[in-house]
Amino acid sequence: MQYKLILAFIVIALSGCATSTRSDFTVLSKKNVNSVNIKVSQDMMKGNTRGEDCQHIVFGIPFSGPATLDEALDRSLESQRGNILLNAIVEHSWYYIFLPIYGRDCWKIEGVAYDTYK
Amino acid sequence: MTPISRKTRAICHLLMMTTLVLLIGCSARVGDLTIVSTRNINLSEKIPLNANKATRFSGEDCNFFLFNYYPFFNKIPNLEVAVERALRQGNGNLMLDEVTVASDVWVIIGNIKCIQATGAVLNVPPKVIP
Numbered sequence: 001m002q003y004k005l006i007l008a009f010i011v012i013a014l015s016g017c018a019t020s021t022r023s024d025f026t027v028l029s030k031k032n033v034n035s036v037n038i039k040v041s042q043d044m045m046k047g048n049t050r051g052e053d054c055q056h057i058v059f060g061i062p063f064s065g066p067a068t069l070d071e072a073l074d075r076s077l078e079s080q081r082g083n084i085l086l087n088a089i090v091e092h093s094w095y096y097i098f099l100p101i102y103g104r105d106c107w108k109i110e111g112v113a114y115d116t117y118k
Numbered sequence: 119m120t121p122i123s124r125k126t127r128a129i130c131h132l133l134m135m136t137t138l139v140l141l142i143g144c145s146a147r148v149g150d151l152t153i154v155s156t157r158n159i160n161l162s163e164k165i166p167l168n169a170n171k172a173t174r175f176s177g178e179d180c181n182f183f184l185f186n187y188y189p190f191f192n193k194i195p196n197l198e199v200a201v202e203r204a205l206r207q208g209n210g211n212l213m214l215d216e217v218t219v220a221s222d223v224w225v226i227i228g229n230i231k232c233i234q235a236t237g238a239v240l241n242v243p244p245k246v247i248p
Contacts, residue, residue: 019189023198027155027212038153040161069149069197069218084153086161092194096187107148
């Protein structure tokens with residue numbers, strides 16, 4: 001009986017869940033853009049970029065602040081020194097091993113960076 | 119005054135506990151975006167943007183998570199759906215000064231997770247694809 005209980009506990013403890021969601025945006029920015037007139041041309045292109053912000057949780061203890069879309073977007077724009085992302089893909093993923101042994105919450109962003117002030 | 123029976127007291131405690139559990143929830147601001155759109159818009163020509171003239175609209179996408187871990191239909195609240203709902207409500211195709219809020223409300227056997235997008239909705243010329 002005890003053996004079965006231990007086995008059941010191990011199975012539950014090792015069971016996990018991973019899920020993610022993908023959002024597609026034509027335009028995305030968190031930086032200042034020309035709010036009177038906006039125009040994006042090919043010469044403003046900075047190239048493909050990606051950024052992510054993750055939070056790791058071990059035994060219920062978070063090892064960083066909550067993962068945010070803001071931080072991921074900021075990192076992706078900063079890496080190419082752009083201020084706007086076109087054709088952006090935003091991915092929010094969660095992964096947990098039950099009885100929170102380990103968990104991860106991530107925001108990932110990919111897109112083409114442009115600098116509209118160029 | 120009649121004394122309260124043990125059974126009534128136990129029911130009262132249970133009701134209080136249930137109410138407290140149902141009131142537990144939290145929300146966090148996960149994004150502040152200056153400009154966001156899910157639609158095809160023409161950015162190759164100058165678009166006049168004026169957030170002051172636009173009305174703010176909200177869109178939301180929610181899902182129930184069993185025991186906080188298992189999402190129903192393996193679906194996480196999607197930002198694109200939230201933005202799309204706000205754009206549809208405002209009858210526009212571009213959102214300015216958008217605020218993304220992720221919230222979590224507990225309901226005994228799990229919780230309801232939501233993502234909400236609120237922003238000024240504008241209607242700018244769409245991109246014409248030949």
